Amino acid sequence: MTIQFYKYQGTGNDFILIDNRQELFSKNDTKLIEQLCNRRFGIGADGLILLENDKNSDFKMVYYNSDGHESSMCGNGGRCIVAFAKQLGVIENETxxxxxxxxxYAKISxxxxxxxxxxxVDAIQLASDYVFMNTGSPHHVTLVDDVKSVPVKEIGSAIRYSALYGEAGSNVNFVEPISDTLFAVRTYERGVEDETLSCGTGVTAVAIAMNxxxxxxSNEISLLVEGGQLQVRFQKEDQKYTQVFLIGPAEFVFEGQLVLAT
Structure with missing residues (x-):
């Protein structure tokens, strides 16, 4: 069986995208998904995303981390699937x-x-040395003096697997303020179990945490990540953050075919 795949990236956060509206791709083959995401033995990606039919919206997004397991929301993946849906002709400029x-809701220029x-976001945990919230995925946010010198994988892994977050774990973000509206961010992602060049739900959490x-x-914040720059915009009503938008590029990289044994 042959399945077409597409590779997209959003500020260096890269994904395999598959049009699964005909439900030909097996959603339960964890080992296959992990192999496809492997950078030495597969296509290579931070995650795999399926675009599927949905009765009440334009499409459904199903996201898998590179470990092969279905995961929580991925912001950059969400931006990439919007670009993918436009390429397929599923949507035009809004969806x-x-x-x-x-x-x-999303729009693409x-x-x-x-x-x-x-x-x-209306539940924010403020501690003496970190902020925690869920922006679609759980995020631990901590301030640092020099984000470039942080051993992200070592410290991020220790926090992710600590008793603080139990078996489910958390993503971990390290933040250096540059100005009132600009912050540098590096992120350790669970499921990838390493630093990624960008994390959409992570920078969203950082922007809200800094506010x-x-x-x-400000309610319009720029975030410098290893793979480029993103923007987060929101409205604050009392202690609730609404109209939260993650803004940035989503780029097609290449496409190819998977030949799978039946």
Whole structure:
């Protein structure tokens, strides 16, 4: 059996995308998904995303981490699937689609900039040395003086597997303030179990966290990640963050064919 696949990336966060509206791709083959995401023995990606039919929206997004397991919401993956849906002709410039954390609205410009609406955030845990929240995926956010010198994999892994977050774990973000509206971010992602060049739900959490602890008074924040730059925009109503948008490029890289044994 032959299945067409497409490779996309959003600020260096890269994904294998498959049009699974005919339900030809096996969603339960963890080992296959892990192999396809492997950078030495497969296509190579931070995750794999299926685009499927949905009765109440334009399409459904099903996201798998590179370990082969279905995971929580991926912001950059969400932006990439919007670009993919446009390439397939499923949508034009605006869409509403469903993901594991519910409905998302998004729009894509002619230059491939995708603005993706994320979930509202109203539960923020403020500790003395970190902030924790769920922006579709769980995120631990901690301030550092020099983000470039942080051993992200070592420290991030220790926090991710600590008793603080139990068996489920958390993604871990390290943040250096550059100005009131600009922050540098590096992220350790669970499921990838390493640093990624960018994390969409992560920078969303960082932007909200920096506002919540008074490091910024702005509701439009730029985030420098290893793979480029993203923007997060939101409205704050009392202690609730609404109209949260993750904004940045989503780029097609290449396409090919998978030949799978039947």
């Amino acid at each position: 509403t689609f469903v993901a594991i954390d519910g409905l998302h 002619d230059k491939g900039i995708v603005s993706l609406q994320m979930k509202d 919540a602890i008074g490091k910024t008074t």
